[in-house]
Amino acid sequence: MKEEVKAEQTTIEEIVANTTIADVYNAAKQLDGVVKKTKLIESPFFSDMCGNNVYLKPENLQNTGSFKLRGAYNKICQLSDEEKKRGVITASAGNHAQGVAFAAKELGAHAVICMPAITPILKVEATRALGAEVVLHGDTFDDAYEKSLELQKKKGYTYIHPFNDKEVLLGQGTTALEIIDELKDVDAILVPIGGGGFASGVALATKAVNPQVKVIGVEPEGAACMENSFNRGQVSSLSAVDTVADGCAVKTPGDLTYAFCKKYLDQIITVSEMEIMSSLLFLIEKHKLIAEGAGVLSLAALNKLSFKGKKVAAIVSGGNIDISTISALIDKALIARGRVFCFSVQLPDKPGQLMNVSRILAEANANVTKLDHNQSKVTDSFKKVALDITVETHNHDHIKKIIKALNDGGYAVDIIY
Incomplete structure (x- = not known):
């Protein structure tokens, strides 16, 4: 061994x-x-x-x-006419699938692509549109890969590996x-x-x-x-x-x-x-x-x-x-860069509170994109309501300024994201 x-x-x-x-x-x-x-x-x-x-x-x-087309095409064009006629096979739900399908079509080879059954239909149809036969099998890539090896052995296809091939x-x-x-x-x-x-x-x-x-x-x-x-x-x-x-x-x-x-x-x-x-x-x-x-x-x-x-x-x-x-x-990515800020504040359940919060946000130059006024969310007091707000922001410093403005206005801020 x-x-x-x-x-x-x-x-x-x-x-x-x-x-x-x-x-x-x-x-x-x-x-x-x-x-x-x-x-x-x-x-x-x-x-x-x-x-x-x-x-x-x-x-x-x-x-x-x-880039996947480059490798798939170079591999398939090395095959003999007999090998192309017999067909090529691979397992992929992504770029390699389309690269193999495109290359096989250009070179006159039959292509079989094994994909997990849960592959989005758009990817399946995109591969079929390039002339490949798509075999849906299993719930994971490993399932599809095992199926491709089974078909290769049974049908004599040439395997087009996505990376481990000279x-x-x-x-x-x-x-x-x-x-x-x-x-x-x-x-x-x-x-x-x-x-x-x-x-x-x-x-x-x-x-x-x-x-x-x-x-x-x-x-x-x-x-x-x-x-x-x-x-x-x-x-x-x-x-x-x-x-x-x-x-x-x-x-x-x-x-x-x-x-x-x-x-x-x-x-x-x-x-x-x-x-x-x-x-x-x-x-x-x-x-x-x-x-x-x-x-x-x-x-x-x-x-x-x-x-x-x-x-x-x-x-x-x-x-x-x-x-x-x-x-x-x-x-x-917007959240990570401080371009979107979602938070919750509790308001006294009385007229004018929503307008007051809106005024503070407007003065802080925060653009409100979503608002949820939820009376049932607060369980420790019947005299308060929760207000979940999503705003567009400039950066993390801008978010800090918004929080400070709300705190100065008497509102505790609970950051959601």
Whole structure:
């Protein structure tokens, strides 16, 4: 058994050692005319915020809405005509599903995508619209993954892994070639990490072209599987993941991607949920661009860089997010930044009290967006009523001023959020 494990490790080491920039350039040739060469967007706002010259690489504007198409297409185009005819399969409820479906359609291959039965219908229909056969199975990704392995064995499909595959990560690495070609004096590239395929390809390509460019991976604090593996010195699994960046909610990195990242990544930065949501809001406000939680990880790490005055490319990896989710994330980000304030005050149950509170809020320049006058909420006194109020605010200092104005007016404030 030990000899088998050692042989597998040697194989991975050989793959890493023998993979060169020529492989990435070959992938770029395969993708020419298929993927968009998303142009860098200089960001004065993010530059001022972090003290570096920041350029966004908007892969959220890529065909299918994310970088995933690059790897899926490069993998499928390597298959023989017989393999394409037999079909490809994967398990995914996100960007990888659409990337595989799009690539398979372009290359004339039958694609089967296994998704959990609870996958939102919009994602299911978007994948079907690209020509893929969708198999809904189980309540979790693991259920769908097991089903995909069962079908692969039964039907002889080729499996298209979302990250732990050499051809997939080479396709993802073409993103770095475009960055360096457009910004030749780039000093650092920030790339999100889920299972590690994107970071592997970007780091490999970057270091092969210019070893002086720093490549920094970014993970959510609630799903930092690569950092965890680095700390343990081997591929390791998290007991659970919890993050709004669901595209990076991976418990275990790939063994191949771990080896590539270990060799080529300069650093890993982890970011909090509030940092992710705040970055999403900034991107929408300042650049009018929509991204998903995982898509803004690089932006969330900008304030944690240890250097200043450098040219930094931050990859916005994807923009496939449904309206209800983005609405919830924006609401949470507004609360975190002190732009929305919800509180409760108790009023004497007599005429004029609501008008008095309204006057105080108006003088404090707080715009009321929601109000709930609830007499039954107060249980310790029949002579008082509860007033729940939501207001738009400027920042946390503004909230403090509102609380002080209410306190000065004789009202105790109970903060709800």
